[in-house]
Amino acid sequence: MDSIDLNKIRLETRGCSDLIHFNNAGASLMPVPVADYLYGFLQEEELKGGYETAAARNEELENFYTAGAQLLNAKPSEIAFVENATRAWDMVFYALPLERGDKILTTVSEYGSNLIAYLHRAKQTGAKLLVIPNDKYGQIDVEALEATVDENTKLISISHIPTGGGLVNPAKEVGEIAKKYKIPYLLDACQSAGQMPLDVQSIGCDFLSATGRKYLRGPRGTGLLYVKEDWIKRLEPPLLDQFAAELITGENYEIRADAKRFENWERYFAGQAALGRAIDYALKIGLEPIQERVFGLAAYLRTKLEETDVINLTDEGVQKCGLVTFQHRKLSAQQLKSRLFDQNVNVSISSGSGMKLSYEARNLDPLLRASVHYYNTTDEVEKFVSIIKSL
Ligand SMILES: Cc1ncc(COP(=O)(O)O)c(C=O)c1O
Structure with missing residues (x-):
């Protein structure tokens, strides 16, 4: 210890x-190197202007993507900056196609906002939400999960560390099932990011959401999204602005090719750069x-x-x-x-x-x-x- x-x-x-x-x-x-960095960024915005500060600190803003990628064993192009974990999660969940009869599989310990979103989309599309029972330890029962999977299963989505207890769900075992049956797998890592190692390759998730302010020790109002490379182009974000997409003519547009398609233009620039610093800080400790x-x-x-x-x-x-x-x-x-x-x-x-x-x-x-x-x-x-x- x-x-x-x-x-x-x-x-x-x-x-x-x-x-x-x-x-x-x-x-x-927040640790001192992150907090002081954040205050310095904000002060520069005050003294020199927001756009000018962002331009001068472009490398520091880009560091968020390399640090996020290192944290998760992903590529920088698979990382997006989003204002919190819920919105990061939503950007993927609301982009996934669902139809009447499709099934979403989740856990008993699922986070409240995620549950609301499942019910919301179930109401909109006619898809069904199935809650996999727990095993005797209170974790998602991986055997029951496998037994429930069928050709209508369109998503497996779980909270890694749920919000209200000491539980750690077996994310990797769930990933093995998702992989075996080729089902998209969305992992809410809001509480686990910064608390334990996370490797998207070994977990086998296609998407992962996290927040800055909890175990990563970043500022409030910051979050992170991972989208596996081969999913990025297949997922149309539920919202697009002229950063996520580019107007080609007055009548058509092209969506960005990297995970930044899930971002929007105006954002908490100081927070993004400071979250990059906070991730660096965690990586340095290990x-x-x-x-x-x-x-x-x-x-x-x-x-x-x-x-x-x-x-x-x-x-x-x-x-x-x-x-x-x-x-x-x-x-x-x-x-x-x-x-x-x-x-x-x-x-x-x-x-x-x-x-x-x-x-x-x-x-x-x-x-x-x-x-x-x-x-x-x-x-x-x-x-x-x-x-x-x-x-
Ligand atoms: C498991 C889990 N998922 C998602 C969230 C939502 O995170 P945020 O408030 O950054 O949207 C929380 C917040 O407590 C959480 O504990």
Whole structure:
């Protein structure tokens, strides 16, 4: 758990001197090299003009694509900058052709906005949504998935790390089935990007969406989309502007040949370049050491919480990640969150809307979610648990 230079990393995380920040699954604290870079970019926009700054910093803006590609083991031309993970995901999902009778396969732990989009398109097109049951560990049951696939299956789409618990879905095993039956595979990696290594070649996904502000430690309002090369030209984005496509005459246009066809012209330029920096920062530390530390700290937190006798842990999965969810036996999640906030501890509440099918199936009320990052410490975990004990 200690191949990371924690002293340096904490010095480069200004917020952690005043706070115990266990809301990394909401938005993590930006590191100094990313935050200062972002402020510098914005100041240059103020002093020199937005278009002029973008032109002068073109290489830094392009770095987002090379860094994103390196993070995912993809090509820069397969990466798009989108304002958040949901829109990145939507740009692919709404581009995929669906007809009456087609089937979309997903998980019980699917993210709320994705579920809404499935239901929306099912209503529009007559396609059907099938929710694959969980295995005994709460992960998507890969055998049930394979048994459900048929010639009408047009999409497999899952959340890798769901929003409201410690579960890590078996993305690679799902990818093997998608590959075997040649079904497009969309992976929501919003919570896993920056928390664990992601290799689109070995996972076997055709599309992947991620956000900047969570485990990647980038700014808010930034996201990333990966679209496999041989899919790019086959997918017509649901929205086009004169950046995504070019007007040839007044009557026809040509859509860009790379993943930038899923972008739009006006965007958060400073955020794009800063997200590139944040990805560089994560790559420099290494995604394997990051995963080891995050998963290790979360395991320690679960053990300590279990010892208190006032907490019920609710995390599922074989391999558990940095998101730790639980209920206090006497206090509601809201009460607990505000008492912790009063003591400079940030956590969040998983209300269930983000993971409705799963919470309903398990009859869960809103949960407290404490999500740790590699810059958190065992001391913070112990302090957190002792505050909970004192309530
Ligand atoms: C699993 C999962 N998918 C998607 C999202 C949406 O991300 P964004 O808010 O960047 O659109 C979240 C956000 O919490 C999430 O946890």
